[in-house]
Amino acid sequence: MRILFAGTPEVAVPSLRALVDAGFDVAAVLTRVDAPVGRRKVLTPSPVAVAAEDLGLAVLKANRFTPELIDHLGTLDLDAAAIVAYGGIVPPAGLAVPEHGWINLHFSVLPAWRGAAPVQHAVLAGDDITGATTFRLEEGLDTGPVFGVMTEALEPGATSGEVLERLSHSGAILLVQTLSGIDAGRVTATPQTGEPTFAPKLTIDDARIDWFQPAVAVRRRINAVTPEPGAWTTLDGQRVKLGPVAPLASGVGTAPGTGTAPDTGGGASRPAPGALQVVGREVRVGTGTEPVALGTLQPAGKKMMDALDWARGAATRGELVFE
Structure with a gap:
């Protein structure tokens, strides 16, 4: 043929x-x-x-x-x-x-x-x-x-x-x-059946993360736009590129709270949407429901890096909140 x-x-x-x-x-x-x-x-x-x-x-x-x-x-x-x-x-x-x-x-x-x-x-x-x-x-x-x-x-x-x-x-x-x-001559085409759904190209605006969405929606959006066009958020007005996030490996409480100071007690209050919190070796970000764990991220002007390494250095700036 x-x-x-x-x-x-x-x-x-x-x-x-x-x-x-x-x-x-x-x-x-x-x-x-x-x-x-x-x-x-x-x-x-x-x-x-x-x-x-x-x-x-x-x-x-x-x-x-x-x-x-x-x-x-x-x-x-x-x-x-x-x-x-x-x-x-x-x-x-x-x-x-x-x-x-x-x-x-x-x-x-x-x-x-x-x-x-x-x-x-x-x-x-x-x-x-x-x-x-x-x-x-x-x-x-x-x-x-x-x-x-x-x-x-x-x-x-x-x-x-x-x-x-x-x-x-x-x-x-x-x-x-x-x-x-x-x-x-063994194959013939048959008409499509069922209700169609549509998949237009996702833009860079579609790749911005809304931390007030539920955790499952945040994870799906980040996964959907990885690697293109690439998930992102902002911190102090600067764009931060995000790698995939994961469910928490350790428990989390239900009381509201924010912060980036390491938690040595094995549990933590729930961070507000977009707020970062270090618990043990886990960097958490608050969402509209339970927090998610960051894996990697890329601050403006830098290379992609491990979220824990970045958070330990960035915590000296005080409270960190993705916008």
């Missing part, structure tokens, strides 16, 4: 490699143009472009489907196109090029979480199950008929980055199976 592969980020690379390993004839790889990366804004090829060149495949770079690009795709004699997180809309003229259409690997169990950030929204919502779906791309947003689905449990403490890493590999197997089935 002769295919085009379209993808851009690291999460798409396992699918490209799996298709090559499975013996598919990859006529070309379509990815987005080199983008500025880092503080120096160095133009850098996408992870898919790097992988494609490593595999000796022809690479096409484009952020949109121009008439010239569509004409070129028409010369490749494509049976199908596989697309994984390409990051652009395929217009009707492009959809019509391959004989079997465009087969999209999407990281949710459709029709749940249609859109750009399905895993982030699944984590944010506290879903028990996640997975991936292969479907035929059409003009609607992730509305096309489904070829195959795989599912797995979504662990409560997992970040979206960890979930995507796992799904990128299990989903690659599903994509290979789907295209192999299409090639052999």
Whole structure:
């Protein structure tokens, strides 16, 4: 089967490699143009472009489907196109090029979480199950008929980055199976059923933590935006980036209170929302319900560090409260 592969980020690379390993004839790889990366804004090829060149495949770079690009795709004699997180809309003229259409690997169990950030929204919502779906791309947003689905449990403490890493590999197997089935005439697509939910891209504003929310909501939001766009809060007007938080390892009382002084009594009053408190080797932050334990954080102008190391030094400034 002769295919085009379209993808851009690291999460798409396992699918490209799996298709090559499975013996598919990859006529070309379509990815987005080199983008500025880092503080120096160095133009850098996408992870898919790097992988494609490593595999000796022809690479096409484009952020949109121009008439010239569509004409070129028409010369490749494509049976199908596989697309994984390409990051652009395929217009009707492009959809019509391959004989079997465009087969999209999407990281949710459709029709749940249609859109750009399905895993982030699944984590944010506290879903028990996640997975991936292969479907035929059409003009609607992730509305096309489904070829195959795989599912797995979504662990409560997992970040979206960890979930995507796992799904990128299990989903690659599903994509290979789907295209192999299409090639052999064994697989047909069926319409999606059920009420859809939607997963727009999460912004940096969405990643700010509201400490008045319940602890479970705080944990889910931090996990959902880790690693991108990255959870954050402020301290004395300065932005602080946050790593994942955890439930408390030791007990906590119910009386209100704040503070950062170490507690040597094995228990502590409950800190107010956003207030920090060191209890033994645990750095607690108050929420709308029970506190959570900080793991790592990155103060403005510094590197990510262990929360306990930071808190011991910062406690000399007096009471610390995230805003």
